[in-house]
Amino acid sequence: MNFTSIKVEKNIARQxxxxxxxxxxxxxxxxxxxSDFKISEIDFQQAKPEIRSFPAHSSYVTAxxxxxxxxxxxxxxxxxxxxxxxxxxxxxSIDAHKKWIRQATISxxxxxxxxxxxxxxxxxxxxxxxxxxxxxxxxxxxxxxxxFQSMLYACAFNKDGKLVASVDKxxxxxxxxxxxxxxxxxxxxxxxxxxxxxxxxxxxxGPRSIAFSPDSKLLAVGGTGKIGNIDHLEANGRVExxxxxxxxxxxxxxxxxxxGLVEHLEFHPDGNILLGAGGAGEGFLAFMDxxxxxxxxxxxxxxxxxxxxxxxxxxxxxxxxxxxxxxxxTA
Amino acid sequence: MNKIRKNYCGSTEHAxxxxxxxxxxxxxxxxxxxxxxxxxxxxxxxxxxSVILLWLAGGASQLETFDPKPGxxxxxxxxxxxxxxPGVRISELMPKMAARFKDTCVIRSLNTKNGDHGSASQLMxxxxxxxxxxxxxxxxxxxxxxxxxxESQVPDYVSFYLQSEGRNFSGSGFxxxxxxxxxxxxxxxxxxxxxxxHISESDFLDRMALRxxxxxxFETGRSSGTLASHQQAFMxxxxxxxxxxxxxxxxxxxxxxxxxxxxxxxxxxxxxxxLAESGVPxxxxxxxxxxxxxxxxxxxxxxxxELDHVMATLLTDLEDRGMLxxxxxxxxxxxGRTPGINSSLGRDHFASAWSCxxxxxxxxxxxxxxxxxxxxxxxxxxxxxAARLFATIYKALGINPQKNYYVGSRxxxxxxxxxEPVQEVLA
Numbered sequence: 177m178n179f180t181s182i183k184v185e186k187n188i189a190r191q192x193x194x195x196x197x198x199x200x201x202x203x204x205x206x207x208x209x210x211s212d213f214k215i216s217e218i219d220f221q222q223a224k225p226e227i228r229s230f231p232a233h234s235s236y237v238t239a240x241x242x243x244x245x246x247x248x249x250x251x252x253x254x255x256x257x258x259x260x261x262x263x264x265x266x267x268x269s270i271d272a273h274k275k276w277i278r279q280a281t282i283s284x285x286x287x288x289x290x291x292x293x294x295x296x297x298x299x300x301x302x303x304x305x306x307x308x309x310x311x312x313x314x315x316x317x318x319x320x321x322x323x324f325q326s327m328l329y330a331c332a333f334n335k336d337g338k339l340v341a342s343v344d345k346x347x348x349x350x351x352x353x354x355x356x357x358x359x360x361x362x363x364x365x366x367x368x369x370x371x372x373x374x375x376x377x378x379x380x381x382g383p384r385s386i387a388f389s390p391d392s393k394l395l396a397v398g399g400t401g402k403i404g405n406i407d408h409l410e411a412n413g414r415v416e417x418x419x420x421x422x423x424x425x426x427x428x429x430x431x432x433x434x435x436g437l438v439e440h441l442e443f444h445p446d447g448n449i450l451l452g453a454g455g456a457g458e459g460f461l462a463f464m465d466x467x468x469x470x471x472x473x474x475x476x477x478x479x480x481x482x483x484x485x486x487x488x489x490x491x492x493x494x495x496x497x498x499x500x501x502x503x504x505x506t507a
Numbered sequence: 508m509n510k511i512r513k514n515y516c517g518s519t520e521h522a523x524x525x526x527x528x529x530x531x532x533x534x535x536x537x538x539x540x541x542x543x544x545x546x547x548x549x550x551x552x553x554x555x556x557s558v559i560l561l562w563l564a565g566g567a568s569q570l571e572t573f574d575p576k577p578g579x580x581x582x583x584x585x586x587x588x589x590x591x592x593p594g595v596r597i598s599e600l601m602p603k604m605a606a607r608f609k610d611t612c613v614i615r616s617l618n619t620k621n622g623d624h625g626s627a628s629q630l631m632x633x634x635x636x637x638x639x640x641x642x643x644x645x646x647x648x649x650x651x652x653x654x655x656x657x658e659s660q661v662p663d664y665v666s667f668y669l670q671s672e673g674r675n676f677s678g679s680g681f682x683x684x685x686x687x688x689x690x691x692x693x694x695x696x697x698x699x700x701x702x703x704x705h706i707s708e709s710d711f712l713d714r715m716a717l718r719x720x721x722x723x724x725f726e727t728g729r730s731s732g733t734l735a736s737h738q739q740a741f742m743x744x745x746x747x748x749x750x751x752x753x754x755x756x757x758x759x760x761x762x763x764x765x766x767x768x769x770x771x772x773x774x775x776x777x778x779x780x781x782l783a784e785s786g787v788p789x790x791x792x793x794x795x796x797x798x799x800x801x802x803x804x805x806x807x808x809x810x811x812x813e814l815d816h817v818m819a820t821l822l823t824d825l826e827d828r829g830m831l832x833x834x835x836x837x838x839x840x841x842x843g844r845t846p847g848i849n850s851s852l853g854r855d856h857f858a859s860a861w862s863c864x865x866x867x868x869x870x871x872x873x874x875x876x877x878x879x880x881x882x883x884x885x886x887x888x889x890x891x892x893a894a895r896l897f898a899t900i901y902k903a904l905g906i907n908p909q910k911n912y913y914v915g916s917r918x919x920x921x922x923x924x925x926x927e928p929v930q931e932v933l934a
Contacts, residue, residue: 191580193848211848213578234577236584252584276584323769324809375672376565376796377771378809407565409801409851436851456801456851480850498850 179449179463179490179506182475186220186503194496196249198242199485200261206485207247207261208496209237215249215259220494220503230264232257239280241289243303250277250291258306268306273297278329283337283354290340290354292328298342300354310357316344320379322371327382330397332441334388341420343397345369345382351395351420363423365416368399372406380406384454385441394466395420398438398452401430409456413438415464417450427466433474434460440484440495451490455480459497461504478502548910552656554833556868556904557783560646560791561776561818561838563810564673565624565798568844568854569862570883571598571807572814573613581846581882584804592873600811603819609873610822610831611866612932616877616889617896619842622856624798627841628676634897635923641681641914646897647789648679648686649921653906654788655686660746661753661787664688667695667775668793677791681914688791695778696754753781766820773817780824783834797840801851814838822866835868835903846883860886863896869903871934894926902928 194210204221215237216229232249239250247261254274258267273293280291288309291299296318300310320326327345333354334340343349347365352358371379385398395418401411413431415438418424429452431438436456443450449472450464459477464470479500486493493504575598576582587596590608597605597613604611621627630636632645644652651663666688668674679687691697706714752758756774759781767773772794779790794814799806818838825831843861844854860879866872877889891899898908901921908928911918920926 193852211584212580234586253586325812327805327808375670376798377670377794378796378806380802380805407796407798407800408853458850480852 179451180473181507182461182473183505183507184478184502185505186225186501187478188218188220188225188501190499190501193236193482193498194501195236195238195482196240197483197485197494197496197501198240198247199487199494200242201487206494207240207242208501209240209249210482210496211236213237213251215240215247215264217264218501220501225501228264232259235276239277239291241280241282241303243282243286246303248280248289248303250280252276254293254295256280256291256301256306270306272299272301272308276327278327279331281331281333283333284335285337288337288354290331290333292331292342294325294327296326296328296344298328298331298340298352300340310355312342312350312352312357312359315350315359315362316342316348317346320346320371322373322379324379329382329384330386332386332388334392335390336392339388339392341386341388341395343383343386345379347383347397347399349383349386349395349397349418349420361420361423363395363418363420363425365397365399365425367402368397368414368416370403370406370411376406378406380409381411381437384437384439385452387441387443387450389443389466390445390447393419393421394426394443396441396443396450398441398454400435400437409436411435413452413454413460413462415441415450415452415462417466427469429462429464429471431460431462431471431474434458434462434476436460436480438462439482442484442486442490444490449490451484451486451493453477453481453484453495455497459495461493461495548653551905552654554905555786556654556833556835557787557830558646558650558654558789558835558837558868558900558904559776559779559783559821560789561814561836562668562791562793563797563814563838563840564628564668564670564793564795566840566842566844566856567797567810567814567838568799568803568807569615569860570844570846570854571600571804571811573597573601573862573864574615574879574883575599576846576881576883579846579882581848581884583848585807590873592875595873595875598811600807601815603815607819607822610826610870611864611872612870612874612876613862613864614876614891614896614929614932615860615862615879616886616891617843617858617861617863617893618886618890619858619861619893622842622858624673624841624856625676627856627858628673630893631839631841632677633680634893637680641919642678643919644680644682644686645677646900647677647688647791648682649901650789650904651679651686652682653901654904656786659786661750661782661785662689663787664789665691665779665782665787666791666793667691667779668791668795669693669695669771669775670793670795672796672798673793681912681919691754695756695775697751750785753785753787754778756781763824766824768813768816768820770813770817772813773820776817776821780821780830783825784828784830799844800849800853800855803844803848803852803854818866825867831867833868835870835900836866837900838864860884865900865903865932869905869934871932874932876929876932889929889931891929894923895929898922898926898928899932903933
């Protein structure tokens with residue numbers, strides 16, 4: 177499988193900008209959410225995909241976790257909300273973070289999930305009882321070196337769920353033991369963060385995605401390159417791959433046919449291919465060959481992609497982003 | 508031996524030595540005789556009014572500052588918060604200004620019809636477009652002319668613009684160099700008003716005393732406007748050299764510096780307060796660069812809290828010093844930003860329905876003027892353009908917006924003929 181065949185099977189226009197997606201296993205249904213503060217359930221194979229939609233938060237919804245009939249949403253309002261997926265009934269709402277929740281990711285065993293937010297905290301939660309089981313703070317600084325608010329953008333579990341990694345706006349990466357909260361490695365990806373001290377005096381960029389390889393030896397971080405004119409996301413997408421145990425950067429991938437942020441990163445289960453997706457004015461998919469150390473294939477997307485839920489060993493990708501949902505088949 | 512002077516901003520256009528400054532200042536004062544001084548303007552000058560313009564260069568988003576639309580498809584992720592005025596809400600990114608809204612009037616109904624950085628910046632600094640044969644003075648030059656005191660030994664118009672993007676849009680137009688800005692573009696300290704290094708302090712004082720003696724001897728028995736204006740100009744330059752300490756933020760107590768905060772913008776605004784306190788009638792602090800075509804919300808998360816903190820601190824500081832009733836603080840950009848969110852999660856240029864704020868002198872505090880529709884796409888109440896905004900600013904300071912200058916024999920009012928200030932904004 178070389179991922180050179182990319183076919184968009186469904187292209188669904190939306191009014192909202194979508195930041196989160198969770199697929200119902202073994203079906204064509206999914207939950208999506210974004211800028212209208214709602215959660216929508218869709219069947220992407222249907223002519224009229226939207227099944228229902230319900231108000232969920234008071235700001236952009238940026239995280240969805242689905243485990244059986246439990247759906248959990250996270251948003252820029254700092255709340256995590258537990259829902260009964262089948263009915264849309266609200267079960268519980270928690271003031272989980274003091275600032276924007278940027279991302280949440282489910283653990284491999286499906287019992288826990290991690291959330292990261294601009295309060296610079298990484299928190300581990302029990303899905304079943306909605307209890308926080310661990311909080312990691314202090315390592316990601318609240319301010320950038322230039323005294324502006326930093327942001328904690330992304331987190332990921334390794335395959336057995338015993339490790340969790342987080343990355344902030346300035347490119348500071350931390351690997352933690354999930355259930356002790358112990359910091360066990362740090363790395364830096366500073367190129368992805370641009371501070372312009374002279375022309376415009378603010379910043380742009382920052383890593384937006386992170387993923388462990390299936391063997392847990394590699395850690396990939398996605399964002400964008402150094403930007404000249406920070407009015408725009410004008411640099412190419414960028415992915416850096418680390419041997420996290422040595423805090424050593426091994427490879428750098430650049431999406432030379434596309435500009436913008438890599439907002440989704442995912443290793444193929446065989447460990448040889450890394451999928452990056454994102455964009456700016458336009459969207460892109462990039463398949464990186466870890467053996468050859470090159471971007472094997474790049475494809476334009478019909479929208480800036482903010483999140484992907486994959487299934488069937490990445491043969492089916494449900495991508496959400498700027499006013500669209502795409503169902504993509506790969507081969 | 509004279510050294511070659513460094514420029515204010517690095518451009519040859521602004522290469523001004525003290526000797527050149529004396530020449531232009533003297534000619535400017537002579538030129539000012541074109542304009543009729545009257546008792547009213549003399550009285551106005553005595554009142555010691557000042558304007559501090561916080562120039563949000565590049566175009567700040569009204570939706571993330573003064574005209575939030577939470578829940579609208581255009582509204583973005585931020586909520587609105589209640590201000591100290593019941594029923595008035597601004598962006599959650601501005602909690603400090605929300606808490607001390609009592610001195611501020613927000614105008615939400617600007618439609619200035621120009622979305623180009625360069626020409627829009629000129630428009631919003633001049634209040635109108637230049638004519639082919641007539642360059643209008645910008646707000647700073649007009650206020651330097653109207654509020655500056657001839658005997659003042661501090662600059663009349665100081666402009667901080669330390670970022671490199673978006674400069675070069677100010678100018679004194681037909682008022683001439685006398686009312687042009689002292690531009691600070693490399694450092695908050697003026698660069699070319701230093702005493703030459705090779706002259707000691709005692710030598711310098713001796714020279715000043717000798718010059719003063721010769722000057723008085725020369726003036727004895729003579730009566731000449733040119734002579735007087737030359738003497739005034741010299742004293743202004745001497746004052747400028749002496750005023751360097753006003754730009755030295757280290758002269759402020761550490762507690763005050765901490766209140767304003769650690770950023771470059773905060774430091775400049777603190778210096779602006781020092782200048783206003785010392786009689787400088789117009790100070791512009793340029794804060795670039797708000798042009799958030801990509802990642803608008805991240806950009807405003809950085810820039811708005813800084814603006815909120817510094818602006819609120821400035822207003823409180825001015826109030827504590829008893830200066831707020833005579834100091835008008837203006838926040839203004841060249842335009843606002845589109846309600847529509849582009850695919851880079853940015854907002855683009857938008858001049859059809861945007862906001863500015865006026866605080867302090869002559870303003871009805873704790874108020875809102877004008878209204879935009881639910882999505883912020885158009886003005887639905889109280890639409891005004893640049894001319895009425897400028898008329899309102901001038902009126903708030905006690906200046907007749909229809910006062911005429913004369914260019915040759917041509918009367919030129921401060922704002923376009925017939926332009927009325929917005930009475931609802933005025934105290």
